[in-house]
Amino acid sequence: MGFIRRTDELVDGHNVSHVTPQALDRWEARLEDIFNGRQFDMLDAALSNTVSRFPPFRDMVEGMRMDLWKSRYINFDELYIYCYYVSGTVGLMSVPIMGIAPESKATTKSKDELTKSGLSDEDIFAGRVTDKWRIFMKKQIQRARKFFDEAEKGVIELSSATRWPGNGGDQI
Template sequence: MIEGMRMDLKKSRYRSFDELYLYCYYVAGTVGLMSVPVMGISPDSRAATETVYKGALALGLANQLTNILRDVGEDARRGRIYLPQDELEAAGLSEADIFNGRVTDEWRSFMSGQITRARAFFRQAEEGATELNQESRWPVWASLLLYRQILDEIEANDYDNFTKRAYVPKTKKLMALPKAYLRSLMPPSSQTQSQRHYSSLT
């Protein structure tokens, strides 16, 4: 994690998603991994420990990617672009487009693909969240649901993340908390899958 912070002192461009992934792993994925022993795995979980850690890593990556997509304009004003340059080029976009804040069809298509990738990490994160200790699940689910809504707000802003900051209104945040709480009460998905498997055998 400390190495990831140091990267910001010397790196302001990322040639490919592999490079960006490594940065996200350092600054956020590690937080997810370190949190698992604190949160604890449910004694009712039938999932492999690796599955839980992969889910925690995915949540850290998803949250960081969401931060990056939300803060494109703010980062550009600081001379930083946390987006895969090869994917920008493939979409017909340049650094000038970002620094000038041009919301074009090419930009919308590019952003749509980036959001799809972030949502895939959120889906993987769900697999790990269900396996945590019940008392730890609520804040994890709240983080997952609230951060995922930021992606919805970027879309609602017509992908203008240059001049508009995507944020989740307070009413939506409050509505997400009981939903997260209900999700936290559900037994580990690995347990229910194991029970269904057992029932099918008997």
């Protein structure tokens, strides 16, 4: 998981203002080198066997690229896709290592939830707490709880030796 941390630091770390899309291109080329058996340093060598078995590494790099050019998502579908690239890929790579095969039946449906709720970007950024906002947020909280519940069910399926890090330290 060191490579994941190193990649994330490119777009979220203290040097983020110096990272260009070209730097991420070079980092992605380095990942391709690892896929092709060419390592630059000891960390690359350690990663070589892992990346050959867990292809979502490429998607994770794409998620980091999204961090460079996009900071807002117009609907849940866009946010969901972003979450897959930057977090879901880490989960997909971690799950087999932790003892179970990744299986997902998640789907997305296209919609602009703010508009459907009668809210605008201006409402959100102005911090207007209205009845429409409350209804909207209740739906978001319900969805988040559903995802947390699904995640907890997944954590229970992990082998007991790896379960603790997957649920933030809580005992199940």
